[in-house]
Amino acid sequence: MGSPALVLESLDPLLNPGGQSAHVHSVVGGSAFGPTMDFALTQTSSCTTFGVIPDKSNYWMPAVYFHKNGKFTLVPEASPKHKVYYKYGKGDNTPDRERSEFPQGFRMMAGNSNLRSDDGTMGSPGNQLNWQCHGNGNQRATGFPKGFTSCSGGYIGGLAATMRFPSCWNGHDFDPKAPLAHMSYPTNQDGMAGCPEGFKKARFPEIMIEYWLDVSQFDGQYGADEIPWVISNGDPTGFGFHMDFLNGWKPGVLANAIKGCDIGNTGDPLDSPQCFGAGSVQSEDKKQACTIAPVINQDIGTNGPLDQLPGCNPIQAGPAPATKASNCAGGTVSPPTSASVPVASSKSTIPASTVSTASAGESSTATSAGLVIHTTSSSAPVNSETGSPQPVKTSASAPSSPAPSGTTSELLPVSVNSTSGVWKAAGCYLDALNPRSLGNGRAEWWGQQISSSNCVDHCDSIGAKYAGTENGGQCFCGNELVNSASHPGKCTSKCTGDNEEICGGPAHLSIYSLDGTVAMKKHKIHQHRGRHFKAGL
16 A cells, blocks of 8 residues: 655654654545544544554654755655555464454554664564665665665665564553553564463464655765764664654454455555445555644755754764753744734644643543633733743632533633733633644644643734634634534643643643634535646655
8 A cells, every 4th residue: 555645743642642753654545634633633633644544543753854964955756755554374374263343532653753773673673674665775774774875776666664563462541651651572473372371362463664765966975984864853874763653444344355365474455446345445646645634844855965963862873872952052932922823823833842841631620610810900920931921810700690500510710811801711612623623734832831820811912703612732823713613521631831730632732712702614525636746756
């Protein structure tokens, strides 16, 4: 299943849910991809970059740059770009009909972003990672290969990474603090018997992905003993390459394919009418047309070479594992101001930051409904880092009129300094995500310590009619709420900037307005949104 890129940007809903990821990824799959994801959202995808229409999963991996003379040039992807295989053969290469489809909400990773040398985990078992120059000798290595000055020629030409995901599951969910803990690689192909003890809850098809890069424009610019490539995470060795998977298969479809399709260890492509029926397989043109616009306002090198890698990713060559970097020169972008992020502009985008401070949503104890956000017109302390007024809390009181129908118990009272009057909780509402329901599809403030207090304060300062917080660490401002619905009880995420406040939930907005109400509108959602990538990307 060769797939074009859906988008290239700094998002990773597994490790950085609700915020900007540490480095740039190339994303493929369903068009509902965004900073916050779950199975239900994958199913809202209006298109997919894969040939099998019921596969609305997302897969992503770091982008690669050519590093020469202090400049970083984004390496374009080459056809077939992302080739995805599903393999479920036994040791004798006959199909293993007992493999399980992925459960709804299933997530996993392969590889380790911090590796800078071969620690014995990437080459075996199962040859997890392999880089190869397909042409001019077909050099191959676990990390970046060398011994060539061009990867042109051969059967197809180009530099490609091949990575295999683990297939044995212990029954637990993905844990961002231990992202590899719930999965294990098999010791052999003999069904469940090939899975290590403790990982026999289920054995899934093995996902193998080839990531193809067109390096022809760099021919002759490096020597045979040089490695000029660097991964977007600052890795010049290739050992830190990794991939992520979020299941979006329509339930039952993959299970039926396993039972009825003779695909073994050779991993013949799944996108065939014989496996899924003619109505479930789409044309190459439709795959290529499925793109979405990035939501991170960040120069990733699509318009020319960069002086440094996007984000805070200085080169770390090892051999010791990489460490988290900070204070990168020129790597931090300040929060938006009313001049930099106009509410009515469709071009307003999420301010880029080096590393997200947003976190996954957490449960919290709800309080009584209909509480009012108090504002004052007096002078307020100023945040020395942002230059914005510092929110000041006062006690909350009940509104003089009944709470609007959308107001729910999870909206906690906050106080901000504003000249516009009293902002009230309007309720918990669905965020349609693609496009966003509030703010013309763009977050006004992201990657900072968000609270409902400072979000309302910021939206008020730029003249917005509504303020909305989402998933603990996102702030949206806008003048209309589009393609949404009232979802009481779904806003339970503690704010990253104040754990006594609630900032929406996964794909749900805590909405505030001056009168405590919100007017919803319906807009037609188009299948193909945003820009298409330039030729070669």
